[in-house]
Amino acid sequence: MVNKERIIHEFLEMVQVDSESGAERQIADLLKDKLTVLGLEVVEDNAGSHIEVGQTTGNIIGTLPANGGKGPLLLFSAHMDTVKPGKGVKPIREKGIISSAGDTILGSDDKAGIAAILEALRVIEEKQIKHGGIQVVFTIAEEKGLVGAKRLDYALIKAKLGFVLDSGGSPGEIIIKAPTQYSFKAAVKGKAAHAGIAPEHGINAIVVASNAIANLKLGRIDKETTANIGFISGGVATNIVPEKVVVEGEARSINPAKAKEQIDHMIEEFEKAAAKFSASVDIEPVKQYDNIDLAEDSLPVQIALRAAENAQIKPHLGQTGGGSDANVFNGQGIACANLGIGMSKVHTTEEFITEEHLVENAKYVVEIIKVAQEIGA
Structure with a gap:
């Protein structure tokens, strides 16, 4: 159901949009347009004004109402900002691998996560897949200490379980413990x-x-x-x-x-x-942030495990010594796992991701939505 060329084209489009931390305005506007076209109600909070003088971009929150499904309201999240050097990215697509020209990072951290969420939204619309509602959060300033997630207007977030797409492991990695x-x-x-x-x-x-x-x-x-x-x-x-x-x-x-x-x-x-x-x-x-401690029998973990099986992806429950927006969400009472998306050598000019992983990520999100409908009602 996932359109391979579509997700790759969109990923290539997004990585060429400059979005170093503190300069997410252009990518935020692009994503607001994309979410609106997909039928989501889109809001931008004022998190940026709390971070530093001159930061005008807030977190982007999109909500897709339930379409007759009985499953829980799901949260999917990825961050918009990238580390330096992230200006003027020129992606190279060769032999199933996407990398930068070598003088910048690529930005798969975390635009690969964004691409997966957008493609999954298109698929559920095209195939009329039932769901109990979806909230999408694209955060700012994650690379500056998870600041966007910390400053997120949680009054706008109604989901109580979700998934962040921002771990370096392969698709199927499910981070259930973090410090x-x-x-x-x-x-x-x-x-x-x-x-x-x-x-x-x-x-x-x-x-x-x-x-x-x-x-x-x-x-x-x-x-x-x-x-x-x-x-x-x-x-x-x-x-x-x-x-x-x-x-x-x-x-x-x-x-x-x-x-x-x-x-x-x-x-x-x-x-x-x-x-x-x-x-x-x-x-x-x-x-700085709370821990992640999800039980193996918790609802987000069970959904992620079964979805991986359905997508023919080998699941792996793991832990990390690093923090992510998922830590902050868990601290706010949102049971949230961090998912591996296959980005490699992040924060370096050797960063790359495979086309296969881009496609698998989107398939995985679609299956999560479908499985949540089956076992989360």
């Missing part, structure tokens, strides 16, 4: 002094931060938990005892309690180091 993540920024303040004349009058903020970091559990903590220090900045000159240093890091775990325990440990070590050297530290954790 809670906390981040922190520690501003350590010591005391400036001349490093050559009176260093004993100073408090070296870099030394304080180094002491804290040396006592941190970092890297792979256990099979569920990781932690990292990713940014350090401070000091003015080699002849000045540095008064201030800023350290940024994170902790994440499939187990929310372990994530909280790890971030608390990191904060405690910075506070202990500051006290040891008579310095001060301004540090506060921020929960």
